[in-house]
Amino acid sequence: MDNTIILETNRLRKDFGGLVAVAGVSVKVRQGTSHSIIGPNGAGKTTFFNLLSGVFKPTGGTIYFKGHDITALPAYQRSHLGIGRSFQITNIFPNLTVLENVRLAAQSRGRDNFKLLSDFRAFGRYQERALEILELVGLRGKELTVAHALPHGDKRKLEIGILLATEPELLLLDEPTAGMSQEEVPGIMEVIGKIKASGGKTIMLVEHKMEIIMRASDVITVMHLGSVIAEGTPAQIANDEAVQAAYLGGTHTYRGWRAHQP
Amino acid sequence: MQPLSSWLKARWPWLAVLACLTLAPAFLNKFYLGLMVQVFILAVFALSYDLLMGYSGILSFGHAMFFGSGAYVVGLLLKGAAWPLYAVLPVIIATGALMGVLVGIVTLRVRGVYFAMITLAFAEVIYILSASSQLRPWTGGDEGLHGIPVPAWMSPTAERVTFYYISLSFLVLMYFLARRIVNSPTGRVLIAIRENEARAATIGYNVFWYKVLIIVISGVLAALAGGLNALYFRNATPEVLGVGRTIDALLMTIIGGMGTLIGPVLGAVVIRVLGNYLADWFGPRWPLVFGLIFVALVMFFPWGIVGTLRQRPLRGLAQWIKRLSRGAGQKAS
Ligand SMILES: Nc1ncnc2c1ncn2[C@@H]1O[C@H](COP(=O)(O)OP(=O)(O)OP(=O)(O)O)[C@@H](O)[C@H]1O
Ligand SMILES: [Mg+2]
Numbered sequence: 001m002d003n004t005i006i007l008e009t010n011r012l013r014k015d016f017g018g019l020v021a022v023a024g025v026s027v028k029v030r031q032g033t034s035h036s037i038i039g040p041n042g043a044g045k046t047t048f049f050n051l052l053s054g055v056f057k058p059t060g061g062t063i064y065f066k067g068h069d070i071t072a073l074p075a076y077q078r079s080h081l082g083i084g085r086s087f088q089i090t091n092i093f094p095n096l097t098v099l100e101n102v103r104l105a106a107q108s109r110g111r112d113n114f115k116l117l118s119d120f121r122a123f124g125r126y127q128e129r130a131l132e133i134l135e136l137v138g139l140r141g142k143e144l145t146v147a148h149a150l151p152h153g154d155k156r157k158l159e160i161g162i163l164l165a166t167e168p169e170l171l172l173l174d175e176p177t178a179g180m181s182q183e184e185v186p187g188i189m190e191v192i193g194k195i196k197a198s199g200g201k202t203i204m205l206v207e208h209k210m211e212i213i214m215r216a217s218d219v220i221t222v223m224h225l226g227s228v229i230a231e232g233t234p235a236q237i238a239n240d241e242a243v244q245a246a247y248l249g250g251t252h253t254y255r256g257w258r259a260h261q262p
Numbered sequence: 263m264q265p266l267s268s269w270l271k272a273r274w275p276w277l278a279v280l281a282c283l284t285l286a287p288a289f290l291n292k293f294y295l296g297l298m299v300q301v302f303i304l305a306v307f308a309l310s311y312d313l314l315m316g317y318s319g320i321l322s323f324g325h326a327m328f329f330g331s332g333a334y335v336v337g338l339l340l341k342g343a344a345w346p347l348y349a350v351l352p353v354i355i356a357t358g359a360l361m362g363v364l365v366g367i368v369t370l371r372v373r374g375v376y377f378a379m380i381t382l383a384f385a386e387v388i389y390i391l392s393a394s395s396q397l398r399p400w401t402g403g404d405e406g407l408h409g410i411p412v413p414a415w416m417s418p419t420a421e422r423v424t425f426y427y428i429s430l431s432f433l434v435l436m437y438f439l440a441r442r443i444v445n446s447p448t449g450r451v452l453i454a455i456r457e458n459e460a461r462a463a464t465i466g467y468n469v470f471w472y473k474v475l476i477i478v479i480s481g482v483l484a485a486l487a488g489g490l491n492a493l494y495f496r497n498a499t500p501e502v503l504g505v506g507r508t509i510d511a512l513l514m515t516i517i518g519g520m521g522t523l524i525g526p527v528l529g530a531v532v533i534r535v536l537g538n539y540l541a542d543w544f545g546p547r548w549p550l551v552f553g554l555i556f557v558a559l560v561m562f563f564p565w566g567i568v569g570t571l572r573q574r575p576l577r578g579l580a581q582w583i584k585r586l587s588r589g590a591g592q593k594a595s
Contacts, residue, residue: 076466
């Protein structure tokens, strides 16, 4: 296998009862690129991420990460291999402080998790790492706030902070700006920019805000009704007829439609 | 290291309580010392339950199986096999741990209420086994084991003060052990699992084994409490394996405050002492009165006594205690 491919899926599929949420998706993601997934609501983007991060087991197909078949691995092992995930619907530890949310993610990278009789505060490195990350995502000064009390925009930043603290090589960002006001979006985009600038990371981004996608992506894969209908550079995708049809709702003009039939 | 004076200042209420408990045998008669012993034993049982329900978010309806097994190990080995006590101790620990592993591995495949129901079924099976007539030659059937021989130096009747100190040390030791565990890196992971299990898995924690681990620890603590209970009453009857025991643990934890450790200890005081007096005053109808008190407690302390006072530190007792301790601190300096 090409060693610059960090992630590859082969005819990946997920059925929910009669509904085919992901209908045989094959993609290759190159190491160090920003590879975005777009598609209308219900296209299967989140389900695809759930398959990649191990939240769901696929009903068919395989997933390779750095050349290894990880299809059967549970979520926690994928996290340790270097696949990190942020959620479209904020998924944090609501009654813990901002710092503790991120500190726990940092702690999971260490070897101290089963030290039953030592005080967790004795392991300062996790806290230091967490503070660095809070600085990066712009939550410094709020570390002692209980997570559920944060305003929505800050919760989105915390979501990314937790992800970063697990030191992933491949970041799956599911609509990081979901539900944010216009003023808050640049803040998140700046964070994503910093991650990219730090080098070596591969970013898979799901977004609905087109100007973000066009600016932040090297490659775009377009999904519709569970299938890939187009893939290419931002310029190619912007001019793709099938993509335009899918977004305009002309459901009979694109290839993915067939995959959705019984 | 912090200086001794600040260490004392932060902990003087605890030291005061401990001093009172240490001096109690000088003032209390045998009956009350016995009541305290029962409180200490129940408190450890409640502590162990809090590790599961309060800190890890695991709801078990079968916790009596650990407590009862500890009691039966003591009964079977001391009475049936005439083992020396020091040899029984590791067997209690091993039994609690083994049952924890078994229950964890078999039942953790399901979650929440389903898990609770399966643990209940598990405990009922053991309860029925303990009372079954086929096992009567060993377990004493539905009558259980009576007259367990306890070494003379710690006899719960003749040497009650010794037994009192043993139980008090047991509680203090187990309390600090539990405190250490919840404040350890592992304890923090358990709290994360309680808060958001799926997220704990996506940041790299193997939720299943953490849960098995805490069930084992909790099971060992409960089994030790059950063992001491058998030594105190010199018996082990099916009642210690019954669902009533589990409900006691649940009530003590809820009344005192889930996820606070000290709360369930307080809950044990409330349950045992209140139970004693209510039975005196109201006779056989006391559970009815207790039920009313329980409802009132839950209404006024929705997060348990300790939990509620912590959440609303500006109201009521907690503020008063704080002011008092601040005043005393200033006077001392
Ligand atoms: N857990 C589930 N159970 C049943 N159906 C599901 C589940 N998750 C997703 N689906 C269905 O699968 C399809 C794809 O959903 P998915 O959330 O992956 O879409 P999406 O592309 O992320 O959409 P959006 O842009 O709105 O986030 C939808 O029809 C959805 O209703
Ligand atoms: Mg989605």
